[in-house]
Amino acid sequence: MELGYQIPVTALLLIGAMLAFTVVTTFMFRSQKTSADYYLAGRKVNSFINASAISSDYLSAASFLGVAGVAFLFGFDGIIYALGFFVGYIALLLFLASPLRKFGRYTVPDFVSERFHSKTARILGVIGVLFISLFYMAPQMLGAGKVMGLLLNLDYSTSIIIIACIITFYVTVGGMKATTVNQLVQFWILFGAMFLLAFIPFMLKGLTYTDVVKFLAEFKGSTPITGKEFDGAAYTSPAYWLTSLKDTLSLLLALMFGTAGLPHILVRFYTAPDGKAARRTVIYVLFLIGMFYILSPYVGHVIRYVFLQGEAMGVSPHLMQWLADNGKNLAVPVAGSYFGGQVLLGIVVAGAFAAILSTVAGLIIASAGAIGHDLVVNVFNPNMPERSRVKVARVASIAVGLLGIPLGFWAESMQIAILVGLAFAIAASTFFPVLVMGVWWPRMTKGGACAGLVTGIVGSFFMILGKGMLPHFLQYNNPGGFVMILSFIAIYTVSKMEYAAKGETALPHDTMEVMTLLHGPEQA
Template identity: 85%
Template sequence: MEVGYQIPTTALVLIGLMLSFTVVTTWMFRRQKTSADYYLAGRKVNSFINASAISSDYLSAASFLGVAGVAFLYGFDGIIYALGFFVGYIALLLFLASPLRKFGRYTVPDFVSERFHSKNARVLGVIGVLFVSLFYMAPQMLGAGKVMGLLLNMEYGTAIIVISCIITVYVTVGGMKGTTVNQLVQFWILFGAMFLLAFIPFVIKGFTYGDVVQFISEFKQIDPATGKMFDGAAYTSPAYWLTNLKDTLSLLLALMFGTAGLPHILVRFYTAPDGKAARRTVIYVLLLIGMFYILSPYVGHVIRYVYLQGKAMGLSPHLGSWLAANGKNLAVPVAGSYFGGQILMGIVVAGAFAAILSTVAGLIIACAGAIGHDLVVNVLNPDMPESTRVKVARTASIFIGLLGIPLGFLAENMQIAVLVGLAFAIAASTFFPVLVMGVWWPKMTKNGAIAGLLTGIIGSFAMILGKAYLPTMLQFKNPGGFVMLIAFAAIYIASKLEYAAKGEAALPHDTKEVMAILHGPEQS
């Protein structure tokens, strides 16, 4: 253990209480008679509870640790992530929340398959769900490993294994009901932690945003975190925005519209009682996460302000070294320790754990639905009895949960918000075009849906993992916006070609009825 390091007992106590609550809740909701109970909590979650659970699901390690971390590391440019993450919910409210709930199925592949009557579209939807969710899970495990290292001086690999096992157990046993109650509590823990992190420096210490930014803008020195000259003027101005418009626009489009394509977020709208409740839920979510995204960039800038002054601000060598080595991911817990000692550190670390637990739980439920409901039941064995379907759901949850271990190892040296941004890129280019066109364009055909899904999956895969092999003009830091536009074009062209060849026969036979359900009044 590092010399001079003390285990923050307050943090351990708070995390222990939160985990104890999780265990009790999981045990209370261990019985699920049907797959609808397991995946959707019986479709009976009220708007405020659902909004808190969705906010907890959405405010992942990327939001709780990553946004402030990017603001700490890159300054003004880090605010782009907060802006994109927030605006995405407006697109979700306008285009998808109510129609999807009115359609009344279990998962995103359900919608694609039953809207166009295609098993191939369902299988592609399952691939898309897994692709998005596993990319999203990796940075959550990264956040868990880093926070456990700061908290207990624990080895990164050990932390990944412990956290993965905890989450897998409570999701597998509690299903969506247990997960929803846990996420409700976890949201208010993480929101309260971020509120305190902003309240103490702003109100008690008097660190106004203007004073902080002015000091940083005039500061120049070698940055221990990067080994390069730190130019405060560049840090506090939108340099990246102005010098690389292509990458910035693609990133913003990915963050904004990727939100409306995230499977673990979309599935929660199926838990609402009806379309009105789904719309009301999104409005509550906008209020909750809007307040959060105002606070988190401020915290990132304030801890950079403290870091630059170092000894003059009383920053301990231990916390200074953590910021130099891991500020991109650990600015928030370090800020907690600096501004509030063990007590605030405990609350903040509990908030970070809450963010990680709730998001990974939502991802496991979404992936279990894709594997258990969409693939095993609807493609391989439609006549499977309900009791067996619940067992399949639990088995799929265990499989996905344990995948978090290798994903955490692969993500160890990456930045959380940047990695989550890539998951948003896949969601924006894979699901958002297909869902929006499927909901709002009556002349979209089965071939159009398949073309859109294939373009999104293959395009994002190639441009993220095969970036080094592409021409310079096709290399994006985040290709989501670019691939999304191509996917929209693929849907339109493929649908037009099929319609030209087959006429009205190219359209699903029940298109008018489906459109009436999606955009008509609530069904009684």
């Protein structure tokens, strides 16, 4: 890719410093004696550090690059992503954070297996974790390829391989402790970058949101370079992209409730010392990501404003070409270069790099837990000694991390936030129904749990990957809300049928003890 500008030294220095810090931290925490140390940092992470790490884990390439990119691309409809990503934590706070921590296991499949005493449920949970995590990892690698290409003029494939190897190394060696410390630092880098991207145009350039939206709404004509017609009135109104109510509602439900089903986010609540700390963590997260999601759509709309005026605002030809070719993923780096030159571009690229490192690390930990802890240990070898469990965790981390390479190749032509939205669809339709019903409905049965997981996994698979083969009324841009409702229905129907046929024997024998544990006072 011909960039037309000098390699940003600031970005290289910042990323170099961040990688040096990552290596030092990794070796500081390289010793893990137990699987709880590796997967959960010994369950001793305080609320503010955990909140910063969760926010970093959550504010992935989809949020840092994708939300502004989809706002740049689709206008008002892009704000739905920011809204949905934020509101999901309210559901997590209300329904799941404290009960899951009180249950006190390692992973999401742990909960579904031990709540219903079912190896089948555990295996289905593992499939769900891997399905979600791999779908989520693909757009992170896409962001990595784009940012590294921008930074070093590397081709996309080389960038993907380098990033995958870096992240796999530090997660495999350092485990959750090193990952948590790195995510803490990475969050404040990426948040600082987004804050500057909004502060400079708003406070220093005087581009208020009202002025920007008014200009966009009144613009009607062809866009620079591409020559495509741009209808500003449609861009600033609902239904520019989401042209039907069913698509809008399904997407919103997927984003809102998918958050409460993401395995790499849920596993972080097991690192809290207790249920109260888990609830406090979510409150901090709501504050941190709420500020972020106020800023990112504004940045996307400002860059659309700048792009439409082009040369009149002194935008260089190479920045205009970037926006024309790949504004859906590069709006944020372009904003950095335009508003702050090489220095702000360097900070923004470092922020994007931090977002990608942090999220992929979380996904590797969650997937390694599903493979190593849930499958290898609990299904095949429950008596495995602790030291061997740590070795299995590391091997699983290497395998999952290197899978990022083919996933990045597959995702090259896609839009980051839209692709991540599909991972949220799978999470909303698999784990959210099973976790919520398992935590709050005492009469849920093992068959109901398995039915919900199967419905979510199979329904998501066919409605995402087999969309073209379905009748038009079943084709969704994001099917998460629709499949989620089907999963709730499957859980309720199968549980009722089992209870009607078997009575109390259809329920797990320790249902009331588990309900007391989940909803009773904190145990000493």
